[in-house]
Amino acid sequence: MTSRRPTISRRPFRAGWCTAGALLLAAAVSGCGASSGELSGMSIPPAEPPPAPEPVSATAQEPETGSTPVTEDDAEQPARPTDETTRCHTSMLSGTVEEGDAGAGQRYAELVLRNSSGQTCTLYGYGGLELIGQDGAPLPTDLERVPNPGPALITLSPGETASATLHWTAVPHGGEPVDQPCQPTPARLAVIPPDETDSLRVDWPFGPVCGFGSMDGTAYHQ
Numbered sequence: 001m002t003s004r005r006p007t008i009s010r011r012p013f014r015a016g017w018c019t020a021g022a023l024l025l026a027a028a029v030s031g032c033g034a035s036s037g038e039l040s041g042m043s044i045p046p047a048e049p050p051p052a053p054e055p056v057s058a059t060a061q062e063p064e065t066g067s068t069p070v071t072e073d074d075a076e077q078p079a080r081p082t083d084e085t086t087r088c089h090t091s092m093l094s095g096t097v098e099e100g101d102a103g104a105g106q107r108y109a110e111l112v113l114r115n116s117s118g119q120t121c122t123l124y125g126y127g128g129l130e131l132i133g134q135d136g137a138p139l140p141t142d143l144e145r146v147p148n149p150g151p152a153l154i155t156l157s158p159g160e161t162a163s164a165t166l167h168w169t170a171v172p173h174g175g176e177p178v179d180q181p182c183q184p185t186p187a188r189l190a191v192i193p194p195d196e197t198d199s200l201r202v203d204w205p206f207g208p209v210c211g212f213g214s215m216d217g218t219a220y221h222q
Contacts, residue, residue: 088121128192140213
């Protein structure tokens with residue numbers, strides 16, 4: 001009896017392909033036992049691209065903290081006009097002195113400034129003044145500011161007025177004569193409006209100002 005030699009298979013051993021490093025490739029070709037020829041003939045479909053992000057509505061976006069959203073209506077608004085009201089300059093004003101209360105040697109008057117221009121303007125605070133004699137020369141003047149009423153912004157339309165209250169005495173002070181006028185009689189006032197340097201002339205009909213021209217004056221008020 002003739003003995004048969006065992007047949008040795010020459011089919012390549014593929015078991016080594018099923019290693020951990022080839023798991024992804026094996027899954028793609030649906031089998032760990034596919035040959036290299038089989039693999040080369042297969043096409044692997046490309047991965048699908050991720051879906052594009054949905055557009056975000058502008059109305060859904062929240063403004064950053066601390067920011068103020070600008071609406072279309074805001075963007076179309078014209079610039080707010082600036083306040084062009086100017087200070088009342090001396091050239092825009094005229095003045096008078098109107099008699100006030102009197103008693104026991106005390107005298108009061110209102111120094112009135114009128115806006116004689118065609119433009120609205122403002123007054124604020126105290127002004128200045130000087131007594132002027134009959135010959136046009138300055139007379140002794142000592143004007144003291146009093147706080148009631150104090151400064152307040154006054155807007156004068158054309159023709160409107162503001163006034164400062166003046167107070168002085170007709171009683172002679174020490175060193176002044178008592179048998180004749182205590183001081184020369186002023187003919188007018190040189191009045192300087194608040195924040196101005198030029199003066200305007202105002203007639204003065206109230207006689208001498210005793211106490212060497214001492215007067216009290218308030219801020220301008222209405």
